[in-house]
Amino acid sequence: MTDKLLKLYIEPSSRCNLACKMCFRNSWIGESLSDMEMSLFKKAIDSMPNSVEDVFFGGMGEPLMNGDIFEMVEYAANRGARTSLLTNGTMLTDEVSRNLLDRGLDKLWVSIDSFDEDEYESIRKNSNFGLVRSNIEGFNSERIRRGAFEHPNKKSPVELGLTFVAMKSNVAQLGRLKRFADEYGVNEINISNVSPTDFFSQSETLFSRVLNLELDYKISGNSKISLPAMDGSLGCVKEGIASLLGISLDEYDTGSRTAERRLRYCRFINDGIAFVRQDGEVSPCMALLHSGRTYIRDKQRTVNHHSFGNVGLQGLSEIWGSEEYAAFRARVLEFDFSPCVQCGGCDFRDENLADCYGNVKPTCGACLWSEDVLSCP
Numbered sequence: 001m002t003d004k005l006l007k008l009y010i011e012p013s014s015r016c017n018l019a020c021k022m023c024f025r026n027s028w029i030g031e032s033l034s035d036m037e038m039s040l041f042k043k044a045i046d047s048m049p050n051s052v053e054d055v056f057f058g059g060m061g062e063p064l065m066n067g068d069i070f071e072m073v074e075y076a077a078n079r080g081a082r083t084s085l086l087t088n089g090t091m092l093t094d095e096v097s098r099n100l101l102d103r104g105l106d107k108l109w110v111s112i113d114s115f116d117e118d119e120y121e122s123i124r125k126n127s128n129f130g131l132v133r134s135n136i137e138g139f140n141s142e143r144i145r146r147g148a149f150e151h152p153n154k155k156s157p158v159e160l161g162l163t164f165v166a167m168k169s170n171v172a173q174l175g176r177l178k179r180f181a182d183e184y185g186v187n188e189i190n191i192s193n194v195s196p197t198d199f200f201s202q203s204e205t206l207f208s209r210v211l212n213l214e215l216d217y218k219i220s221g222n223s224k225i226s227l228p229a230m231d232g233s234l235g236c237v238k239e240g241i242a243s244l245l246g247i248s249l250d251e252y253d254t255g256s257r258t259a260e261r262r263l264r265y266c267r268f269i270n271d272g273i274a275f276v277r278q279d280g281e282v283s284p285c286m287a288l289l290h291s292g293r294t295y296i297r298d299k300q301r302t303v304n305h306h307s308f309g310n311v312g313l314q315g316l317s318e319i320w321g322s323e324e325y326a327a328f329r330a331r332v333l334e335f336d337f338s339p340c341v342q343c344g345g346c347d348f349r350d351e352n353l354a355d356c357y358g359n360v361k362p363t364c365g366a367c368l369w370s371e372d373v374l375s376c377p
Contacts, residue, residue: 003329004051005320006272008081010044011059011289012036012066014278018088019125020113022165022204024060027197027292029302035066036278040312044276045076047315051272055079058086058109058376059277060290065091070099077104084109086163086377090127092135097142107159108143109190109377110136115176119169136160140184159187163377166228167194167204171236175243178225188224190377195368196295206230206237207373208297229372264339266370269332274320281307282319284328286376287367288352296340296366302351306362328362337365 013035016025025031045055055076057063063085066072076083085100086109100108110132114120117129143158164170164177174191181189196202209231225244230237242249267273268285275283283289283306291305308328309319319325338348338355340363348355348363355363368374 002270002272003326004272005049005274005316006051007054007056007274008044008048008052008316009056009058009273009275009286010036010041010072010076011061011276011278012041012057012063012069012072013061014059014290015065016060016062016088017065017090018062018127020088021123021125022113022167022194022197022201024195024197024290024292027294029291029293031290031292031305032279033061034278035068036276036280038068038071040280041068041072042075044280044311044316045079047311047317049317049320052081054084055081056084056086056377058084059275061278062088062091064096070103073100073105074103077106082106084161084377086111088124088127089132089135092132092139094138094142097135097139101142101146101158105158106156107161107187108139109161109163110139111163111165112136112177112180113165113167114170115173115180123170136184144185160184161188161190161377162186163190163192165194166191166206166230166240167201168206168234168236169204171206171230171240172243174240175246178244178246188226188377190226190375191228192375193228193230193368193373195374197293202295202298206234209233226375228375262372264335264337264370265372266332266335266364266367267375268369269329274316276311276316277307280310280312281305282309282311282316283307284325284332285367285369287364287369288362294368296349299349301349301366304352304361306352331359332364335364335370337363340366341368341371 015033063069064087073083083105084107089110113123120129162181193207194201194204196205207229275289277289288306294301294303308325337359338357340349352363353361355365
């Protein structure tokens with residue numbers, strides 16, 4: 001737990017070149033599609049506290065859509081921050097890979113949700129599995145060729161990570177995910193449940209029956225793997241976890257599973273994280289970055305965006321240190337919100353504007369990130 005700003009997420013663009021079936025963007029309410037201006041980005045970096053160690057280029061759009069992304073990476077790296085970027089991989093040409101590495105990128109994350117070509121392309125509309133795989137191969141070869149210290153600001157080898165959104169239709173492929181990661185020397189894998197934002201994603205969730213269970217297996221191999229809470233009684237989950245662990249289904253059924261996960265716990269606040277949206281608005285977490293709809297136990301809920309200031313008008317240090325933002329962080333650390341995830345439901349649960357404990361916007365009792373169900377790299 002800290003009250004220092006340690007990791008800054010930057011959303012270079014809210015635009016994307018894909019139309020993924022399970023994307024948050026499908027449920028947005030009144031949100032604009034645009035790129036962050038370089039001048040605005042520099043204001044964020046120039047005014048961030050000295051405590052910031054990591055700058056992560058991600059958010060809800062495709063960072064490579066922003067034509068200034070290479071300059072952004074370089075600008076953050078020159079400030080001494082560790083830089084990471086999450087991409088869907090479609091625009092990761094050899095030239096782009098070289099440019100990112102030239103500018104001082106420390107870690108590249110690529111999102112990939114299936115290793116079956118037809119299924120992948122049905123999930124990630126407008127994408128091409130063969131192209132993405134080839135692009136990952138190209139980046140991996142280039143980072144290995146360069147080694148650890150070619151860039152003057154680098155202190156360790158460039159890392160490669162994979163993100164995977166687990167659903168009923170693809171969770172059985174977790175074993176293929178691990179084999180792919182081992183083949184390309186992937187350093188870390190982040191597996192998240194799908195966020196239920198519409199009827200499709202609601203039907204694909206793996207946690208509707210069990211919001212108090214975490215599979216607590218130790219997974220061997222070269223990659224660090226984070227695994228969210230899932231319903232271990234589902235056949236597709238059994239198959240996926242068994243293949244991920246390299247064990248038989250019989251071994252899975254006799255293995256021990258524990259409920260050791262952090263409930264009503266906000267990683268964003270506890271780990272000192274903040275988000276700067278493409279228009280400069282500063283939000284405390286991924287859930288509040290944009291307005292959109294989600295589902296809690298089959299009932300639709302509106303999550304309203306919340307900002308504590310705009311870096312175009314105030315410095316980031318000033319926003320982080322404001323009385324309002326500090327009070328919100330203290331409230332989240334206590335997490336004295338009504339337990340909307342477990343509750344049978346009332347009108348307060350329809351939006352994050354208030355709850356039955358007397359809290360006002362933004363309320364966090366229905367947040368699936370706080371239940372260790374959703375995760376970000």
